Amino acid sequence: MSTLFDTTAMRAAKAALTGLSRRQEAISANVANIDTPGYARRAVTFEGALEAEVRRAGGAATPGELVRTNGAHLVHRGGSQLSGMTGASGDVTRDVVSTRNDGNTVSVDEEMLLMVETQLRYQALTQSVGRRLSTLRSVIRG
């Protein structure tokens, strides 16, 4: 079931943007608590849930995914195209193993890396959604 605007891809992009903004929220909290004794780092994971959701919505294989049509084919071990995308509401988990004296599990380098990654993914998604909308606009205007 997909209409002009409500396609699986658009819904997936929306879920991914929500998940990424929640991840950014977790990064903010982690960096804010970088000197809080005993703080357990937050992590948001939603990629797997989103992929499952997209699979369910889109039926069988997602577009562009490799499919084994013969039993003799090698098993495709790489993730699907969507595995790099983010989705669903996202689960917040806590890291509890600390390497610091104060029991804090935040590593500033990891957070900065994750932040840049989140930022780039978010921009890529907003751009692709924008492109999709501008395509629709040119179709409507003729």
Next chain:
Amino acid sequence: MGLIQSLRVSASSLAAQRLRMDVVANNVANMNTTQGADGGPYQRQSVMFAEAGREVPFRDVLGRARDQQAPGGVVVTGIHEDNAAPRRVHDPSHPDADAEGYVLLPNIDVVTEMTDLVGASRAYEASVTVLNATKSLAMSALGIGRG
């Protein structure tokens, strides 16, 4: 509203780190203060941080779970006095010297204070970086459908 919440969280960190810098400045300024608030030598102060929303009423937790809003941020739980012994320096000419000519000076080590200051400054910078990243996320979301 996820991104606005992120901005608030980063802002709480900026405020907390600024307070930490103020306390360090106060400690360094009072390095030689022999008459503190309680009459004795000034005692070193330090800031205690805690995660915001760690102990909250059930109602708030329920509301947050419903709104899918994660708590976060940092709160200053208090400014504590360091009870380490003061330094004893022999200076008979000092007006606050005791009968043996010793003066009690505050328990402040400049190196410790400077390390703390650099730590606060770096944590502040990290939060500013996150704040800017969150802002760019919001800006790119606002750009959807433009042009």
